[in-house]
Amino acid sequence: xxxxxxxxxxxxxxxxxxxxIFGYPGGVVLPIYDVLYDSELRHILTRHEQGAxxxxxGYARASGKPGxxxxxxxxxxxxxxxxxxxxxxxxxxxxxxxxxxPTTLLGRDSFQEADxxxxxxxxxKHNFLVKDTxxxxxxxxxxxxxxxxxxxxxxxxxxxxxxxxxxxEHLDPGPVQLPGYRxxxxxxxxxxxxxxxxxxxxxxxxIYAGGGVVSGxxxxxxxxxxxMLLMPVATTMMxxxxxxxxxxxxxxxxxxxxxxxANYAVSECDLLxxxxxxxxDRVTSKLEEFAPxxxxxxxxxxxxxxxxNMGVDIPVVGEVRxxxxxxxxxxxxxxxxxxxxxxxxxxxxxPLDFEANGQLKPQxxxxxxxxxxxxxxxxxxxxxxxxxxxxxxxxxxxxxxFISSGGLGTMGFGFPAAIGVQVACPDETVIDIAGDGSIQMxxxxxxxxxxxxxxxxxxxxxxxxxxxxxQWQELFxxxxxxxxxxxxxxxxxxxxxxxxxxxxxxxxxxLRSALEETLAVNKPVVLDIPIEREENVYPMVAPGEPIHKxxx
Amino acid sequence: xxxxxxxxxxxxxxxxxxxAGLFSRRGYNIDSLAVGRTEDPEVSxxxxxxxxxxxxLEQVTKQLHKLVDVIKISDITxxxxxxxxxxxxxxxxxxxxxxEVIQICDVFRARIVDLGRKTLTLECTGxxxKINALEETLRPYGIKxxxxxxKIAMVRGTKNNTGYQDIGTKxxx
Ligand SMILES: Cc1ncc(C[n+]2csc(CCOP(=O)(O)OP(=O)(O)O)c2C)c(N)n1
Ligand SMILES: [Mg+2]
Numbered sequence: 001x002x003x004x005x006x007x008x009x010x011x012x013x014x015x016x017x018x019x020x021i022f023g024y025p026g027g028v029v030l031p032i033y034d035v036l037y038d039s040e041l042r043h044i045l046t047r048h049e050q051g052a053x054x055x056x057x058g059y060a061r062a063s064g065k066p067g068x069x070x071x072x073x074x075x076x077x078x079x080x081x082x083x084x085x086x087x088x089x090x091x092x093x094x095x096x097x098x099x100x101x102p103t104t105l106l107g108r109d110s111f112q113e114a115d116x117x118x119x120x121x122x123x124x125k126h127n128f129l130v131k132d133t134x135x136x137x138x139x140x141x142x143x144x145x146x147x148x149x150x151x152x153x154x155x156x157x158x159x160x161x162x163x164x165x166x167x168x169e170h171l172d173p174g175p176v177q178l179p180g181y182r183x184x185x186x187x188x189x190x191x192x193x194x195x196x197x198x199x200x201x202x203x204x205x206x207i208y209a210g211g212g213v214v215s216g217x218x219x220x221x222x223x224x225x226x227x228m229l230l231m232p233v234a235t236t237m238m239x240x241x242x243x244x245x246x247x248x249x250x251x252x253x254x255x256x257x258x259x260x261x262a263n264y265a266v267s268e269c270d271l272l273x274x275x276x277x278x279x280x281d282r283v284t285s286k287l288e289e290f291a292p293x294x295x296x297x298x299x300x301x302x303x304x305x306x307x308x309n310m311g312v313d314i315p316v317v318g319e320v321r322x323x324x325x326x327x328x329x330x331x332x333x334x335x336x337x338x339x340x341x342x343x344x345x346x347x348x349x350x351p352l353d354f355e356a357n358g359q360l361k362p363q364x365x366x367x368x369x370x371x372x373x374x375x376x377x378x379x380x381x382x383x384x385x386x387x388x389x390x391x392x393x394x395x396x397x398x399x400x401x402f403i404s405s406g407g408l409g410t411m412g413f414g415f416p417a418a419i420g421v422q423v424a425c426p427d428e429t430v431i432d433i434a435g436d437g438s439i440q441m442x443x444x445x446x447x448x449x450x451x452x453x454x455x456x457x458x459x460x461x462x463x464x465x466x467x468x469x470x471q472w473q474e475l476f477x478x479x480x481x482x483x484x485x486x487x488x489x490x491x492x493x494x495x496x497x498x499x500x501x502x503x504x505x506x507x508x509x510x511l512r513s514a515l516e517e518t519l520a521v522n523k524p525v526v527l528d529i530p531i532e533r534e535e536n537v538y539p540m541v542a543p544g545e546p547i548h549k550x551x552x
Numbered sequence: 553x554x555x556x557x558x559x560x561x562x563x564x565x566x567x568x569x570x571x572a573g574l575f576s577r578r579g580y581n582i583d584s585l586a587v588g589r590t591e592d593p594e595v596s597x598x599x600x601x602x603x604x605x606x607x608x609l610e611q612v613t614k615q616l617h618k619l620v621d622v623i624k625i626s627d628i629t630x631x632x633x634x635x636x637x638x639x640x641x642x643x644x645x646x647x648x649x650x651x652e653v654i655q656i657c658d659v660f661r662a663r664i665v666d667l668g669r670k671t672l673t674l675e676c677t678g679x680x681x682k683i684n685a686l687e688e689t690l691r692p693y694g695i696k697x698x699x700x701x702x703k704i705a706m707v708r709g710t711k712n713n714t715g716y717q718d719i720g721t722k723x724x725x
Contacts, residue, residue: 117566121573126620129565146620180562180623304614307607 005133006031006164009097010039012140018068018095020044020059020423022052024079026072027112028099031164044423044452047444049076051416053083054442057092058417061403062378063424064217066093066147073099074112077158078119082410084154085123089407090238091215093152095143096120102162103131117158125153133166138173145176150183151302152215183301187318187326194314195323196330198295202271204339205231206291208254208283211238211406212276212300212320214399219243221324222275228333232343234262236283238406239276241396246375251343252352255283256541257388260350260550263541265343266291267548274298276320279309280407289546299323352392352539359532360508362386362461366393369431369459372515377429378421380404382414382438385467388537390433412441415458419445422454429457429519436462436488446498449524457518458526460491463533471536475551495526504528554583555609556635556705559598559616560624563589567621571598574619580604580612584637584702595623599635599704628707635705638677639686640665644694645672653693660686671696679703 003011009032013021020042025033036043046052049071056067067087071080077098087094101110117127126146128139139157147155199205213222213235219242226233226249233243234254243250254262266272272294277283279298284290287310297314298306306315316323354363366389369377375395380403381387387404396402403421405413418432432439439460449456466484473481495502501523505514511529518525538552561567568587575582583601590597602612609627616622641662645653646669653672657664662676676686680703687698 118569121566121570122577125618178620181620302618304611304618306614308611 001169002167003170004031004035004164005136005159005166005168006035008133008136008168008170009140009159009164010035010041011170012137013068014039014041016140016144018066018144021068021070022046022055022059022420023070024049024052024072024076026076026099028073028101028161029070029076029164031161032070032099032159043070044419044448046416046419046448048442049079050083050412051419051442051445051448053080053094053096054086054410054413054416055420055423055445056094056096057083057087057413058380058403058420059424060087060092060094060420061417062400062421064215064400065424066095066144067420068095068097070097071099072112073101073116074114077114077116081119081123082408084120084156086405086408086410086413087154088123088125090211090405091152092154093148094154095147096154096156098156098158099164100129100158100160103160104162106160116156120156123154124156127156127158129158130160130163133163133168136163136168137170141173142176142178146178146181184303184318185322187299187316187323189326191314191316192323192326192330195297195299195316195327198271198297198314199229199273199327199331200334202295203336204269205229205271205273205336206265206269207231207233208236208266208272208274208277209233209239209242210236210275210277211242213239213242214276216276216301216320217399218276218321218324219399221321221328223247225324225328225331228328228331230335230337230340232265232340234258234266236277236280236406237391237404240391240402241399244397245395246397251347253391255547256285257392257537257539258547259352259392260539261343261346263539263547263550264346264350267546269294271295271297274300275324276300278305281309284310284547285541286544286546354535354538357532358508360505360511360529362389362463362531362535363393365459365461365511365529365531366390366433368511368515369433370394372512372519373429373431377401377431378403378425380414380418380421380430380432382432382434382441383409383411383468384435384438385463385471385535385537386433386435386461388468389461394433411435411438415439415456416442416445418456418458419449419454422456430455431457431459434458434460435467436460436464436491437466437486439491440488443494446495446500446524446526450499454524455522456524458524459515459518460526460528462488462491462528462530463535464488465533467535468537470534474534474536475542491526491528495524500524500526502526502528505530553603553605555602555604555627555629556633556703557598557600557602557613558626558628558705559600559622560590561596561598562621562623563594563596564621567596570619570621571600571616574615575612578611578615580608584700586702586704588704599702601703628705632708633705634708635679635703636677637680637683637703638675638701639683640673640675640699641687641690641695642671642673642697643690644670644696646670649693653690656686656689660689662686
């Protein structure tokens with residue numbers, strides 16, 4: 001039976017296991033929306049394409065399944081770009097589908113034509129321009145395969161309107177055949193043997209675990225390995241939740257705003273075991289003095305990460321879960337107890353701390369959110385100080401519960417992402433810990449949350465500043481607060497205007513009850529929390545300094 | 553150091569943009585790039601001459617491998633290989649110089665493919681060094697126009713492309 005391309009697209013998505021997409025309609029995707037009108041594929045209408053992309057991203061981060069978003073050509077497609085780049089930097093499996101002008105009008109600067117495959121070349125794992133209706137089913141299968149396998153990432157399919165309206169037989173495309181797309185599942189046994197030897201010979205090993213542990217589902221293996229050797233585990237921001245933050249061997253986050261004891265441990269270790277990490281500059285700071293005396297081991301699915309930023313002594317290329325399993329199976333348990341004691345002393349001497357005063361401090365707010373949710377909520381963040389306070393003071397114990405824009409640092413990510421998380425996890429508490437600046441970048445999605453009855457909670461850590469930028473101005477630009485003070489709207493009224501619940505914490509003593517009340521409401525809630533205006537995030541590694549030299 | 557890479561790619565639209573974009577984005581220097589189809593019409597072959605040390609080359613190779621359209625990459629720098637480049641040169645050659653230019657042509661086994669009243673157009677193939685030498689020799693006469701194809705290369709002997717050492721993901725990285 002012949003079907004339209006649009007029908008084949010939607011049916012293919014369903015056949016590949018996609019049940020929800022986030023999108024926004026427009027001219028050239030009319031044929032696709034016409035199919036969606038009575039399809040069982042659930043479509044969530046956001047209020048901005050960027051919101052759709054971040055929601056798909058949040059959905060993917062929380063569920064581990066690919067997130068799918070849909071937009072029209074031209075401005076619809078370009079509005080996805082930030083969301084695609086965000087997913088690319090954090091290796092999130094995402095499928096972006098864009099409409100395109102008919103093939104007959106391509107390349108003529110037609111109305112709402114944008115070369116979206118060209119634009120997204122450097123921010124997608126791969127992209128496709130479908131030129132023939134017959135190719136749709138195969139393209140969808142290949143795109144989802146590429147997005148979700150190996151090192152995950154976003155893939156874009158551009159669908160010209162005449163390809164959507166054209167007719168073809170919908171045949172099963174058969175197994176994926178991509179001769180140029182290969183990766184190692186199993187690590188090389190010699191690499192594993194060298195890794196085992198290095199671990200057995202080390203006296204001061206430290207694990208440096210990243211987002212690859214979370215996306216590779218290797219948290220169980222990581223815990224097992226750690227407990228065999230009783231060695232400390234530092235995680236990157238993307239790795240939070242990949243190792244239980246309340247575990248005695250956890251030293252929390254490392255890097256620019258990491259804990260002092262994590263940064264000391266890394267600086268003095270003799271073996272650094274990087275797992276699913278990329279030696280990002282926010283972690284390493286001054287590269288030449290990062291783990292200076294250590295043998296560097298790097299376990300990752302992507303061979304291009306090995307040696308990209310940092311010279312590696314012992315690479316192990318393969319799926320992190322399989323690599324860790326093979327290392328565990330060959331390793332004799334051994335305890336570096338002197339080293340463990342030393343870290344215990346650092347933890348006591350340099351705890352993560354802040355000065356409490358009469359004012360409500362952001363750290364206290366995050367700590368209280370953690371208490372009230374018993375460390376068990378799905379937390380998203382925007383970007384700024386509140387994000388770092390969340391990373392520091394919320395204790396994440398499960399993978400996929402901390403959802404934040406790492407590589408791109410996208411303000412406006414947290415709220416639409418929370419919508420995607422709530423769609424993926426309808427029975428869980430989802431909170432966007434937001435800044436007063438960031439929340440205004442995608443505030444329009446309140447309409448989406450209200451429309452679909454998604455009871456996402458937004459806790460605005462309201463300091464009346466673009467706080468993180470202000471902090472840098474305070475520390476490095478002589479307190480010249482150039483364009484960082486914000487004159488904000490009344491967030492309570494704003495929430496109410498959208499049909500959500502708005503609340504404000506006016507006294508420190510009300511915080512707990514306000515949070516409890518917020519969580520008790522089965523509707524989207526905006527909780528405005530005025531906080532100390534000029535609090536800084538510490539510890540902090542100043543730019544260009546080695547990570548053991550921290551301010552604060 | 554200059555490295556010569558033989559890169560097999562899917563003959564799909566955009567593949568050249570993907571490869572070229574990767575080089576510029578990551579700051580790698582392309583010395584030359586020549587592309588055309590192979591014995592298999594679905595597959596094109598790029599000969600890319602890259603300037604960089606071993607570390608750069610390792611990154612170039614690994615990043616190229618991540619492109620879905622790239623099937624295979626071989627660094628043939630250390631192999632015995634034949635390489636050729638084609639050049640077309642339009643050089644000043646009025647009456648007084650014409651004989652000399654024709655003599656130079658003979659020495660380099662270049663062919664005259666067109667002649668004007670004051671110029672000669674030459675065609676020459678050879679390896680990189682020979683083409684450079686021809687260019688330098690003709691420069692004093694005044695080169696009006698010059699175009700080079702960039703180098704293409706093939707390993708000597710019966711080994712075919714699939715026999716090359718693949719420096720891709722399967723090797724110990
Ligand atoms: C889209 C975008 N624009 C600009 C920035 C630069 N930036 C980083 S943090 C920040 C301030 C964020 O302010 P707010 O959301 O109020 O959070 P706070 O730091 O005050 O907690 C800015 C402007 C960014 N990360 N993303
Ligand atoms: Mg703020």
